Amino acid sequence: MNALGPETRQSSFAASPSRTPVAVWPWPIALGLLTTFGLLSALLGQHGIWLALSWAALSLPLIVTVICLIRAWRRPSSKGGLS
Amino acid sequence: MTTRTLRRWFVVHKWTSLVCTLFLLIVCVTGLPLLFSEQIWDTFVGDDDPPYEVLPPGTPNASLDVIVDKARALYPGQIITSVNPDDDEPAVLVSMAPSWQALKDDENYTDRHSGHWIKFDARTAKVLEQSRPTDAPKEPRTWTGIIMGICNRLHTSLFAYLPGRLFLGAMGGVFVASLVSGTVLYGRFMKRLPFGSVRTDRASRLTWLDLHNLLGTATLVWALVVGFTGFVNELQTPLFGLWRVTDVRQILRPYANLPVPSQDHLSSVQAAFDTAAKAAPGNEVTGLSFPGASFGSPVHYVLWTRGATPLRARLFTPVLVDARTGELTGAYPMPWYLRFLEISRPLHFGDYGGMPLKILWALLDVVVIGVLVSGLVLWAGKRKIATDARLRALGYDLDDAEGAPVSALTGEGAR
Structure with missing residues (x-):
């Protein structure tokens, strides 16, 4: 949380070709919506399919995290990540 | 966003996080066994009650x-x-x-x-x-009892009763502020990085930063919900107190000075249960306290009813039945702030979607611990860099192989 200084510097001054802007929010928003849906579907739906959907929706952020971590450590030279 | 506003958000994130991290680590760790307390009790202590008599299904209950x-x-x-x-x-x-x-x-x-x-x-x-x-x-x-007791009291009040509860509630509020400011910073940090990037080939500080961002994004909404509902839960004592001195006092005023009648002359308990069930349709009656109880009326049975669905299961509606005559006095839905408190509880406990939901709750909790730890590492790392830079400025020769490249990367850390 403390690396703000260098990061902003790098991103504003660095000229490396990979530093083109990317869409920041689609993934976080998708994960947030999935979590919200998962939290509510079990609460409001109570049983059956709604419970299963809740479990699935809440697992996805965890699965995505694990995939990102595996990618990063399998190919240490690349940046990992999904886009 | 100008660099100045960004720096302000950064300061907010840093300080709100620093203030609440230790306490959040405590509640995250103690929350894990509490999540599975039922299973832990069953496994390690067991049920030594005599078994129930086997009766044909549908046997009616005794009056x-x-x-x-x-x-x-x-x-x-x-x-x-x-x-x-x-x-x-x-x-x-x-x-x-x-x-x-x-x-x-x-x-x-x-x-x-x-x-x-x-x-x-x-x-x-x-x-x-x-x-x-x-x-x-x-x-x-039993050991189980001791450990679970410690976890429970640490988690809810840090062993400090009401002040501890209010303090932890405040920490919940600070945590929400830290999550919001962290989200703002995330938007800035990730401008040129694809989602989920973890740079493992450069300074270890960048790896920690990327981890912090990735784990934080994955659990952001869950942490917001559980943090906020935890905050609301810690306010229950003052909120119930508020209800007691306002609505409850108003309702009980006409009866407040009546003597408590002898229990030999009270109306039927079974009939009071039936009356309450009718007075709060859709609710089940979970208990009855007799006239004279410290929080109730001297002449009424107080019956607690609650909703029958997970959403409403913690939504209690008290019903008063006059214990002298057996007549219904009224059902009193709780005020909005207590309804809100009670609805927010399942969302904190994660106990409304079976064992898989509890396991997911535990995993998300572990990921949040990861966010807290990576945040601490980033903060501690920067402190080391700053200290080293000051020492160098004073003329000390630090041949710390690890420190040099990192401080070059994070040049501003020297401030």
């Missing part, structure tokens, strides 16, 4: 009046304080005491408990079990 009479016959001259049918077992718990005054006097002695209970089979009205007599040697505490 609560029969059970109440039996309890009175067992302890003549004592009073009954409450009658509580069990949630998921065919049992009824009857609590008794020598008198209301004796219960009140207990508050002045830590080791005196004049109240006791009897557990009846709800169908046969036979006595299943009784509380241990007060003069019996104390049951040895």
Whole structure:
């Protein structure tokens, strides 16, 4: 949380070709919506399919995290990540 | 966003996080065993109750009046304080005491408990079990009991009762602020990085930063919800107190000075349960306390009813039944702030979607611990860099192989 200084510097001054802007929010928003849906579907739906959907929706952020971590450590030279 | 506003957000994130991280680590770690407390109790302590009689399915329950009479016959001259049918077992718990005054006097002695209970089979009205007599040697505490007790008190109040609860509530609020400011910073940091990037080939500081961002994004909404509902939960004592001095006092005013009638002349307990069930349709009646209880009316049975769905299961509606006549006085839905509190509880406990939901809750909790730890590492790392830079400025020669490239990367850290 403390690396703000260098990061902003790098991103504003660095000229490396990979530093083109990317869409920041689609993934976080998708994960947030999935979590919200998962939290509510079990609460409001109570049983059956709604419970299963809740479990699935809440697992996805965890699965995505694990995939990102595996990618990063399998190919240490690349940046990992999904886009 | 200008660099100045960004720096302000950064300061907000840094300080809100620093303030609450230690306490969040405590609640995250102690929350894990609490999440599975039912299973832990079953596994390590077990149920030593005698097994229930096997009766044909559909056997009707005995009248609560029969059970109440039996309890009175067992302890003549004592009073009954409450009658509580069990949630998921065919049992009824009857609590008794020598008198209301004796219960009140207990508050002045830590080791005196004049109240006791009897557990009846709800169908046969036979006595299943009784509380241990007060003069019996104390049951040895189990390790499970000790550990779970410690976790529970750390998690809810840091062993500091109401001040501890309010303090942890405040930490919940600070945590929400830290999450919001962290989200703003994330938007800036990730401008040129694809989602989920973890740079492992450069300074370890960048790896920690990327991890912090990735784990934080994955759990952001969950942490917001659980943090906020935790904050609301810690406010329950003042909120219930507010209700008691406003609405409850208003409702009970006409009866406040009446004497408590003798328990020999009260109306039927079973009928009071039936009346309450009718007065709060869609709710189940979970218990009844007798007139004279410290929080109630001197002449009413107070019946607690609650919703039958997970969403409404913690939404209690008290019903007053006049214990002299058996007539309904009224059902009193709680004010909005208590309804909000009660609805927010399942979202904190994660106990509304079976075992898979609890496991997911635990995994998300572990990921949040990862966010906290990576945040601490980033903060501690920067402190080291700053210290090294100051030492160098004073002319010390630090041949720290690890420190040099990192401080080059994070040049501003020297400030």
